[in-house]
Amino acid sequence: MKIRNSFAVTILGNASAVPTANRNLTSQLVQYGTNRFLVDCGEGTQLQMIKYRVKQTNLNHIFISHLHGDHFYGLFGLISTFHLFGRTKPLAIFAPQALKDLLDHVLQVSNTTLRFELNFHNLEDFGDKPVYENDHFKITCFPVVHRIPTWGFKFEEKHGIRKINKAFLAEYAPDIATIKAIKAGDGYKAPNGKVYSHNEITEAPLNPRSYVYCADTAYDTSLAPYLFGADLVYHEATFDDSMEALAIEKFHATARHAALQARQAQVKKLLLGHFSARHTSLEGLLEEARSVFENTLISEEGIRYPVE
Numbered sequence: 281m282k283i284r285n286s287f288a289v290t291i292l293g294n295a296s297a298v299p300t301a302n303r304n305l306t307s308q309l310v311q312y313g314t315n316r317f318l319v320d321c322g323e324g325t326q327l328q329m330i331k332y333r334v335k336q337t338n339l340n341h342i343f344i345s346h347l348h349g350d351h352f353y354g355l356f357g358l359i360s361t362f363h364l365f366g367r368t369k370p371l372a373i374f375a376p377q378a379l380k381d382l383l384d385h386v387l388q389v390s391n392t393t394l395r396f397e398l399n400f401h402n403l404e405d406f407g408d409k410p411v412y413e414n415d416h417f418k419i420t421c422f423p424v425v426h427r428i429p430t431w432g433f434k435f436e437e438k439h440g441i442r443k444i445n446k447a448f449l450a451e452y453a454p455d456i457a458t459i460k461a462i463k464a465g466d467g468y469k470a471p472n473g474k475v476y477s478h479n480e481i482t483e484a485p486l487n488p489r490s491y492v493y494c495a496d497t498a499y500d501t502s503l504a505p506y507l508f509g510a511d512l513v514y515h516e517a518t519f520d521d522s523m524e525a526l527a528i529e530k531f532h533a534t535a536r537h538a539a540l541q542a543r544q545a546q547v548k549k550l551l552l553g554h555f556s557a558r559h560t561s562l563e564g565l566l567e568e569a570r571s572v573f574e575n576t577l578i579s580e581e582g583i584r585y586p587v588e
């Protein structure tokens with residue numbers, strides 16, 4: 281069996297605009313292997329992290345989709361806690377540029393000199409280029425349709441290279457230079473003269489997986505290419521269909537809008553979130569979405585959803 285890196289998203293908050301007794305403001309943790317990324321940081325996020333045992337360890341990247349308060353007011357408290365706990369590792373923040381001025385101002389008026397480096401990245405600077413990447417994984421941002429500039433984020437595995445067969449490695453124990461050559465596409469000639477083709481000694485890579493966070497957005501078919509074929513998509517469903525006019529006016533989506541988007545983009549699974557406080561029960565939203573796109577779930581705080 282092939283072992284894959286774990287890839288999952290844990291919901292820390294799925295309320296829109298204002299919190300309720302059982303729904304916190306937007307935040308979620310995306311985890312890929314040992315890498316962990318916080319997406320949005322509404323007020324109360326650090327409490328949710330404690331409640332759901334999300335450790336601060338290895339949390340070095342925070343992405344803020346836009347500057348409405350329900351998506352970033354928790355950042356100041358979280359940074360303060362990092363500082364008080366003696367963090368020394370740099371922290372990278374990816375957000376609209378105006379947040380940099382706010383952060384600088386807050387630190388200045390509270391006379392705080394952070395013990396760690398705060399590296400700010402303006403989302404407008406990236407275009408199609410990844411905002412983050414390593415050998416196996418990359419994150420890109422894309423504009424969604426809201427009242428102020430807002431970005432969604434796509435988390436995806438890179439196309440894998442063929443893996444060298446374990447039985448082959450055990451039998452011939454090739455040196456590093458040979459392994460590199462095989463990874464680059466070479467075959468292998470064994471000491472006994474036997475010749476192996478590249479495909480004989482390697483295995484096909486698994487299909488790369490992807491997760492898309494759509495942030496706050498109106499229903500707009502222009503987003504479909506960014507979502508296309510994703511294994512899991514988190515899409516806002518602030519309102520139900522009876523409030524479609526309000527959704528359009530506020531640049532938000534209904535559950536049906538989210539489902540139409542998922543169907544059009546041929547995604548595998550849809551996770552609804554960003555629920556208006558007026559929806560005490562979410563059953564209606566789920567039913568509405570499932571009538572258009574069957575593989576829909578209502579996101580629940582503290583639940584870890586695998587990307588598979």
Ligand SMILES: [Zn+2]
Pocket residue numbers: 296297306348350351496554
């Ligand atoms: Zn919001």
